[in-house]
Amino acid sequence: MDFDLNEEQSLLQDSIRRTLTDRYGFEARRGFIAGETGWSREMWAQYAELGLLGLPFSEEDGGFGGGAEEMLILAEQMGRSITLEPWFSTLVLGGGFLRHGADARLRGELVPGIASGETLLAFAQQERQSRYDLHDVQTTAKRDGSGWAITGRKGMVLHGDTADHFVVTARTGGGQRDRQGVGVFLVPKSEASSVKGFRQVDGSRAAEVAFENARASHCLSEDGMDLVDRVVDEAIAALAAEAVGAMDVVHAMTLDYMKTRTQFGRPIGTFQALQHKAADMLVAIEQSRSMAYFAAMASRGENAEERRRDMHAVKVQVGRASRLVGQHSIQLHGGIAMTMEYAAGHYFKRLTVNEATFGDTDHHLRALSDAGGLVQAA
The missing domain is CATH 1.20.140.10 (Butyryl-CoA Dehydrogenase, subunit A, domain 3)
Incomplete structure (x- = not known):
């Protein structure tokens, strides 16, 4: 099997590496950590200019139509500079839920903002008791008229302190550890009752997020494991x-x-x-x-x-x-x-x-x- 990069992929790799080599040295990274957000808004805008923030999304949705190979290239280059920006939480996690779980209308609303660097997403899944079990969910989602009300607490939400929207897992039915009855919802940050950011040991950011009858803007799946x-x-x-x-x-x-x-x-x-x-x-x-x-x-x-x-x-x-x-x-x-x-x-x-x-x-x-x-x- 041929694992060599094609011409477009080689250009993508070179452009990312050149940008990070020139602008993401070790001392610059230390300065980003000490900044207000814990990462660089200027670098985030640079990623948008390079087209990296629209990479995993289809052209119909306002992205650049990249696939798994292109995301591998992006991730490896980000790892070489141990970057701090929320590419993983927004593109891989949040973007993954949009690509696989959102309808065309919602993708049309959010993807252009993500690609331009204006919209940030975070995946609020882990709870105090859940450890690594994705299906261990106590947070609840209850019908509220035509929508859903979310109540519960989430920890270790990667880049949750600067996210504009949370993708939240919440129980619509069943017991705490049942695979069935775990819904997936999009909740605006303004609906969260508290967001407490903190720095992880590697310098990256995460947050503890609480919801109290938070109104979800969209339900991506009522049974979404x-x-x-x-x-x-x-x-x-x-x-x-x-x-x-x-x-x-x-x-x-x-x-x-x-x-x-x-x-x-x-x-x-x-x-x-x-x-x-x-x-x-x-x-x-x-x-x-x-x-x-x-x-x-x-x-x-x-x-x-x-x-x-x-x-x-x-x-x-x-x-x-x-x-x-x-x-x-x-x-x-x-x-x-x-x-x-x-x-x-x-x-x-x-x-x-x-x-x-x-x-x-x-x-x-x-x-x-x-x-x-x-x-x-x-």
Whole structure:
């Protein structure tokens, strides 16, 4: 199978990398974290100018008609600079719900604003008791005339403090852990009773959001776990590509350090034991790159059970690799990697947060085992 980029994809990759290389250095990123929103509105406008914010949407809806391969390119380049802007929450999560769950009229209302950088979305799903179970939902949705009233609390809403609309999971029926009866609703931020933003360990933003009889503007599905699973599977594919980009950079950074740091009168890169660790990092990255390609293809699958099994495997491989690459980088750098002034530790933090998003390695390994493994027995 040919994994080479075509001409348009190569141009897309080059334009993103050039922009981020020129304008998203480590010191600039530290400045963005310290800003009012915790990310750069100026860079967000630059992404819109490049056409990145309309990438996953069809041309009919006001986007640029990109597919899984183009989103893989975007995610990997964002990972190389461990960017802080809400591309994941708005394009991958919120955009996924619009593409798969919204009608043409709603897409027509929101997609042009997203593509121009004016509209931000966030997925409000996780609750205190739910951990990684997408179907564990206590938030309720009750009929209110012709609409729905949402009541409940959501935590770890990625970029929820700057979102204009929330995609909210709320129970329309059944018990707390039933797969059936989980609706998906679009709720304007103005309807939330409270939004408390905070900074995650990697510098990115999230929020705790409370709803008290909040009126949903749209119901995307009254029984929407299949929709949620599909969007989260696409999100896992994006996370895998982002991790590959981050691992690639931290590996190169580690090799450069090994060539310049001397001990016992010689560069530490000449010591065979450390060479083996660097080689292990490279192998883990290339395995993860293959799994990221696999995830991009598998995310388009129509067989939900098979697609979920594939994504469990992707999460296991990329999660293990992220931990190995991050830990080896810290060890090979020594004490300098633990300082706030050096980039290696920040990449490890992003890889750690990435690994825990939508289920850590252990969670997906158990799920994959329960499903009978990636390759099913005859």
